[in-house]
Each structure stands twice: as structure tokens, then as C-alpha cells.
Amino acid sequence: MRRVPGYDGDVAVIGGGIVGLSTAYAITRSAPGTRVVVLEKEPGPARHQTGRNSGVVHSGIYYRPGSLKARYAVRGAAEMIKFCAEYGIAHAVTGKLIVATERAELPRLHALAVRGRENGIPVRELGAPQIAEFEPEVRGLAALHVATTGVCDFTAVARQLAEASGAEIRYGAQVVGIDRRPERGVAVRTAAGDVVRARVLVNCAGLHCDEVARLAGDEPGVRIVPFRGEYYALTRPQLVRGLVYPVPDPAFPFLGVHLTRGIDGGVHVGPNAVPALAREGYGWGVLRPRDLAGTLAWPGSWALARRHWRYGAGELRRSLSKPAFTAAVRRLLPAVTEADLVRAPSGVRAQAVARDGTLVDDFLIREAPRTVHVLNAPSPAATASLPIGREVARRALDALRGVGVAA
Template identity: 45%
Template sequence: MQSEKYDIIVIGAGLVGLSTAYHLKLNNPQLKVLILEKEGKVAQHQSGNNSGVIHSGIYYKPGSLKSQTCISGYTSLLHFAEKNEIPYEICGKIIVATSANEIESLNNIYDRGVKNGLVGIRKINADQSRELEPHCAAIAGIHVPQTGIIDYPKLAVTLQDLFQNQYGGVIKLNSKVNKITDYNDHIVIETNDGTYTADRIITCAGLFSDRIANLTEKYNDLRIIPFRGEYYKLKADKQYLIKNLIYPVPNPEFPFLGVHFTRMIGGGVEAGPNAVLAFKREGYKFSDVNLKDIAETVTWPGFWKIIAKYGSIGIGEIYRSLSKDAFVKALQKLVPEIKTDDLEEGGAGVRAQACNRSGFLIDDFNILQSKRITHVRNAPSPAATSSLAIGKLISEKITD
């Protein structure tokens, strides 16, 4: 079978892959660009199953790729949303301390925000917190006016439409990559529906980024460990308890933000997520199990070092996953009026978290680039907020 030939092939049609392909065609209309996506629609996993938050960049280490692309991506995202009529709202959020032992961490977050150039963030006391969120039990907090909410699935569909219909890009859906062969002067990709040839490839495979990287890298030192985040929704008659977004001070011992309240752009309020080890990379329920995915997790040397480091916290996360009352208890630290009966089952997402052999959960975005191949190996939150900046960055590096 004769292969179809392209200048650049992008693997993965989440927000990062779509943005990368969009920027390639936007700035280089003459290029033949193809996106290969194993699902029947774009943005079916991390990009379409997140909390819909536009992140400000307050949490991230100054100078990191996360910090740089979140700050620049934020501005690009708002401009793109305005231009393309994508629903969004800059509503602000508060990060709150509910006990004295969280004050130091709260101050550290504020200092990071200042170093990252955020303008208008301010420390607030308990009374000021209640002015913003009357039902929140804060003793101190940070008001972050830049934070917003947006329709990320519509962003993805808009990028797809522009890439295909305005700039002439090609997307092959239901096309799962099985093999990649680098012949030095060109690359051949074999999928379930055909063979494709390209001068360069960019992989943005999310939950399967390590497996795709393994197809070309003899020594890939990162493994994806999937963590499921589960949500509840506030019932309609209790949504008045939350005006916008309320976040806790993150546990400095655990690399996730903790359960929080998020008003959604389409209406309603979500509560969550937790962070539970998933037994399947695309496992959105506790009962979802894939033996290959489990084997790849437990045979990775770094996994057992994660267990040693975060095991007790992880057990608590599993308990909250299985017990609604335990989940509610965590939420009550932020809003004491919340009751078990106020919540109904919501959705879930799975976070692709890269881990190295030493058991270090990679915090920053990780992009591995060689002459013809670029692998996005780690792009967790705030990748959705940063997606336009990441795509622009990769496209410029590829075509420079």
C-alpha cells in the first residue's frame, strides 16, 4: 500500500496537538500537515474532561516552562476566545487557608504569583474572604482576579475547524498509531487505517505519550502514571453556596491542588477532583481495569518510590473515592454548610502524570526534541490554559 506523504504529522488531537497543528498552518500555509487521532472525535480525554478553568499561573515555579506558557497562553487564550466566540468568563478565585499551619504555604503561593508577574492578586483576611465567598470558612486567603472559566471542548472544535476548513489541514480520526520508523531522511507511521510518511513528526499523545515515545526512543526515562480525578456536582438548590471558585492551600507533600469548588461556564458548580491512582489509562470509573496498564505502572521502578513517598496520602484519596461522606468532609473544610445530600454524582477525568525511574513526579512540561521527532512527554494542568502558547512554541521550533 502506497503511503500518504506530508511535511509534518502531529499525533494526538487534544488541545496541545490541535494548537500545534493550527499554528503550523497559520504561520506556514504551504506546509502539508496531518493530525492522526485514535478517537472518533477530538479532545476526548484530558482536554475534554477537565474542570474548565483558565489558570492564572500563580502556582508554578518562576522561569519554568509551565510558568512561561501559562502566562503567555492566558493572554492568547482570551484573545482567541473573543475572536472566535468561545464562551468564557474572568470571574476570579480565592485560595484559602482554613488553619494556621497553612499560612506559610499560602504566603509562598502569593510570593510565586508576584514573581510570575501577576497584577492585582492580593492577600485577604477572613472578613474579605466572606465578602467574596460568604459561605467559605477561611481564616486568610489570596484573591486571584485573573482566574476564569471557559468551554475547552468548544475551543478544541474551533481549532479543528480552523485547521481543516480555513487553512487546509487534514485530520484522520479513528487512526491509531502502531509503529513509527525513522529512516533518517523521512519517517514512516503505520496505523490501523494506513501508512503515512512525513519529514517531521510531533507527538502529543497525552495518556499514551510514553508509549508513543517508546516507538522511537531506545531509552525513554519517563513513564505515565494515570491518576483519576472524580467530581461531584452541587444540586441546583445549593449552588448559591458558591459564587465563583474556591481552592484550598495545596498540600506541599502532594503534587495536586486538592478538592475545590468550580463554577462551570455552562452552568452549575463542580466539587473536586480527588487524585486516585487509575487502574486503566482511560479509566473514568473505579471499576475500569486494564491489565496491561496496571502492569506498566507496577513494573516501573519509580512507582514504588511514589508509593513509599505518598502512600498514606494515596490511601486517603482512595477512601474519599469510595466514601461520599469522606469526600464531603474534605469539602466542608472550605464550606462547612455542604452536606452529603447536597451533592450528586459528577464526571471524572484522568491526568497523565509523568514519573521518572527515581520516583519523581515531573512537575514541569517536558518536550523531547531531536532532528525530526518532537515528543511532548508531560503536559498536565495547566496545559489547557497553556495550549495556544505550547503549540506556538513547538511550531516555531519545528519550522525555525
């Protein structure tokens, strides 16, 4: 890559989560010598979605065959385990059970098995007696065993991607302004008053990606509506050997309350998904009027609420009532009591919602002059971060070639 005077980097990446750092890593791997600057508003990497999930390396069984989610998750799961092994990052391939506890769920369970095989995932269908072979305390009518699911430390992965990329990482760099001009490139202004100039901009801002798109002068066509995922920790982790999931409702992108044994041996229970009152609203006490006003002003938020209020009411009830949450867990793990569950840190999911209230289900990547926007990267984004990063990097490098910089 030939150097262009007057620029801080060839590519500026906004966002130091796992997708932004994977993009930086992929750019420098694909085009050595490319100068990449990553701007992250927090004092370190992976402080939000990446570092606040259950650490599951998803197999890809849930996702529509041919979708970006399916393709990237299946490929990304294998690559993530290999990456962790190469760099000595804590991980384990534990397998998981998806358990049907009611007869009405059996057709959906079988459909998941079919979908998994279409995606090239080894799936074993189990009857009720066979569940105990994997999880002695779990009860259900039938289950799927998915051997390729695992867990890892995604925060450690993000740190390693930052180091291995060779990119310049600027922490504490909150973006407040973007000036994009066809003949002069992109100038990004931070809250501290610094200006970073680059030929191409990549927006991987996660919870703030739609705001960053508008700063660049682009209408994303969606808004990020934040949903808080509330977790408990299981005080008797010996009740669960690995990962246990319910059969998900296909109408929603959430997988339901599940049990996850992490790499530290502890078991997380959740998440329970409720609307957050701020984009970084990790508790009911966190309210940012500007964020809430933005959510309420978006027509899609109201359409979503009208369409799915019953589902949302159930989530709210489990959020406000520990007995209700415990009852949801007991469907899978009857031995659990309220005393076994203690509050654990929550996460917030950046869910893109269309104007008509549709929950954007797949990854959403859009391009504009000199710019690539990642506008929806929900679960399994961490699992799929390596192939997602390569795709975003490819588009960024194409944009560089388009403005006359050879890659």
C-alpha cells in the same frame, strides 16, 4: 513551503487534544503552506484530558517563577481569553479564592502571594472577614483573591483550533507502528492498516505519549502513570459564586479538592486524585491489564508509592467514602451536605513519573531525529496550550529545515 512528492504531509501530529491541535494551528500560522496531518484515535477531538477537566483558565500563581509552567500559564491565560472572545467561545473571567482553613497553611498562603507577584499576577491578600465579600458561604482564616483566573469551554477551543489550522484531521486513526528513517522520513501505521508518511513527527499523544515515543524507537526516560480525578456536582450551585481552592501541598502537583463554577452555571467539586487502573480508566471498574502491568513494572511507581503512601491513602479514602469527601469539602464550604453532592464524570491525568519516583512537575518536551515528543503536559496545559503549541511548532519547523525542507 515547497511540496515534497510521496508524503501525505510535511508534519504528522499524533494526538487530537488541545496541545496537538494547538501545535497544528501554530505550524500553519508560522509557516503557511506547511501540510499538517493530525492523527487522532477517537472519533472527535478532545475526548480525554482536554474534555474531562474543570475548564479552569489558570492564572499561573502556583508555578515556580521562570519555569515553563509559569511562563506559559501567565501568557496562555491572557491568550486563551482573547482566543475565546475572537471566536465566540463561551468563557468568563471570574477570579478565584485560595483559602487557608488552618494556621499551618498561612505561611504557604503568603508564599503563594509572593510567587504570584513574581510571576506578574495581581494578587490581593484577604483576612477572614473579607472572604465573605467574594464568597459568602466560604469560611477560612485568610485567602488570596486572584482576579485573572477564569473558565472556558476547552472542547470548543479544540474544535476551533482544528478548523482554523487548516490541517488534515484524521479521526479514528489509532497509531500502532512508526518507522523512522533518516533518509526517508517517518511512516506511521494505524490500526486500520493505513500508512501516513511525513517528513517530521510530533508526538502529542497525552496518556499514551511514552508508548508512542517507544514506537518511534526513543526511550522517553519517564513513564505515564495515570491518576483519575474524581468529581462531584453540587446540587445547590448557589452556594458558590466563582472558584474556591484550598492551599495546595507543594510536594504534589495536585491542587486539592476545589469548587469550580463552570460556564454552564453548574459547580464541579473535586478532583480527588487516585491511581487509575488503565490509562483511560475513568472508574474503578475500568481495568486494562496491559496498562496496569506497565505501571507496576516501572520502578518509579513503587518509589512514588513508598514516598507518598500517606497522601495516597487519604485520596483513596475520599474516593471510597462519600462522607470523607464531603468532610474535605466542608473545610471550605461548611454548608455542604452529602445530599448536595452527586457523582460527575471523571478525568484521568497523564502524569509523567521518573525512574526514581519523582513526579515530573514541569512541561517536558524532548527532541529526537525528525521527531518532537511532548512527554509531560499536565495542568495548566489547556490554559497554556497556545504558547505550548508555538514552542512545539518551532521545534517541528526547525526539524523540517534540518532535513532540507524550507519553512
